[in-house]
Amino acid sequence: MKQVAIGIDIGGTNTVLGLVDQNGNVLAKDYFSTAKYNDITEYTNKLSGNINKLLERLSQIEVNLHIIGIGIGAPNANYYSGTIEHAPNLSFKGVIPFVSLLKEKFPYIQTITLTNDANATAIGEMLFGGAIGMRNFVMYTLGTGVGSGLVVNGNLVYGQDGFAGECGHTMLIPNGRLCGCGVRGHLEAYCSATGMKRTAFELLAKYNPSDSLLANYTYKQLQAKNIYDAAIQGDAVALEVFRLTGYWLGIGLANTVHHLSPEAIFLFGGPVSSGELLIKPTVESLERHLLPVFRQKVKVLPSQLNCGDAAILGASALAWKELNLPQFFLVSNIREPKTKN
């Protein structure tokens, strides 16, 4: 018998899905446009159709397939109620009882679990990445926004309402930059990919360096990748963007360490692929802002999940985590962490 979990990641642009075994091997995967569907019924029809196609495809290779559960990563997802609530970047508005809708399609699957994408990535890291064997760690995801997933005593922190772990919205600079949520000064407004672009334009305005490579981009055009490329070529503004982003991120991470004292903080997302350019100033700032008792103790690591499959791995890990088989954890905990491709 081959046991697999179904992992689904619902993004604003695309939905990716895959079948994942207990060692984190993605046995089959697929994707389709989320944005194309405005109606939740049409969307779940499309999704369940694609799931069934994946299962059919795999069952031609694996005769005796057992599905242990479905894990779903989605924005504004509530673990307790299984709902997606007022997600700003999805076209399904209001409160969507997503787990119930999927249970109607797959009544034979016992466990269907939903949480936000950063939480799913954290669980993915714990079961299939660099956090194997860790009981207390934190995941920060840097993208359009800043997300986070907090693991305490081997379990994700969901809080009273299922929405805990929104460290992107901790305060960095009171009355500072306007955050997408409407409050001023949140970490996300400084340390997301968008935040890096804002920093670049702030620096251009402040120092007027017409020879900077970044002076050739409109605000609409500029992306974090362009800042990285310029930094690699030694552009002073681009280098300063990374130094400042790391400085600010280090303050945010220090706040998390003062709350939870984790063993490690994993960083995930586009800006993290710049490696030491971001991580070096981040670690320096983290150490500088910590109480002495926490210094030199917390590892800051890039996620060890294969970037291409991270969303599927994270979502499927939710299902494997729910299964919570002792023999599975035994196996997974003695495995070497997968390294990035």
Next chain:
Amino acid sequence: MKQVAIGIDIGGTNTVLGLVDQNGNVLAKDYFSTAKYNDITEYTNKLSGNINKLLERLSQIEVNLHIIGIGIGAPNANYYSGTIEHAPNLSFKGVIPFVSLLKEKFPYIQTITLTNDANATAIGEMLFGGAIGMRNFVMYTLGTGVGSGLVVNGNLVYGQDGFAGECGHTMLIPNGRLCGCGVRGHLEAYCSATGMKRTAFELLAKYNPSDSLLANYTYKQLQAKNIYDAAIQGDAVALEVFRLTGYWLGIGLANTVHHLSPEAIFLFGGPVSSGELLIKPTVESLERHLLPVFRQKVKVLPSQLNCGDAAILGASALAWKELNLPQFFLVSNIREPKTKN
């Protein structure tokens, strides 16, 4: 048979100790000067002597006394190792194996548990105060410093090293006031009783109001209590100190909510006795700095522990919590919370 826990709170000035039953009744208590003892052996001799006296006293009333454990609250205490490490306000320097030392004195007591005083207060609140029945809540203690204890899924968060929950050292204003720990801008430098004094002097310097009642105190003289008394008399500077302290504390609490999404935040300590003067601006600022999904959800409450016995109750609660008897929790969870005297 009468079951009791021994609760010990080690403060820089005094050590208080007491015998507490499972309903949070303090059956006997005592205290002595901590500061008088420079030698840890002499100190533990004195402490065990006083414990034995308390037990003798109580055993004259209760014939069949059973001690379920000892709980100790102390600064810089490590729950995992049972050690007190480099506590700046104690005369015992270095790493003191406190639990081991006490086990030598009381080999017949199975469970001896040590943690910092804010953590002990949080457990006290959970077993004997306003947090009865809550699984996710937070305790902030405002005094000379700002301490905190975080409860997630019914358990204190200790982190990788036993030192988690130092929210007083989260960042409020980067490069702001110098904190006692040596880092600039931490919450403690603004929202502790000492922080309130600093705010008062900052405001005097800024607005030059020679008619303020606070203009009559030296920096050495001024205490939070004086600021409260002046505020009650309508002193504009004193009122502004409370408004600003609440504004800053609200930002700190919002950071904690964005991490843990607790059901309630309890405030404990001298400045909290000012009631709405502090709590009103705190709640306003908290709500203003939260993501919409968290607004109007988190209760901000003064601790319900009897102030005079809070330290003993908190420390003894550690022992009761370790015992973890299901029937005890059943009883305690249906009891009405104790109200403040």
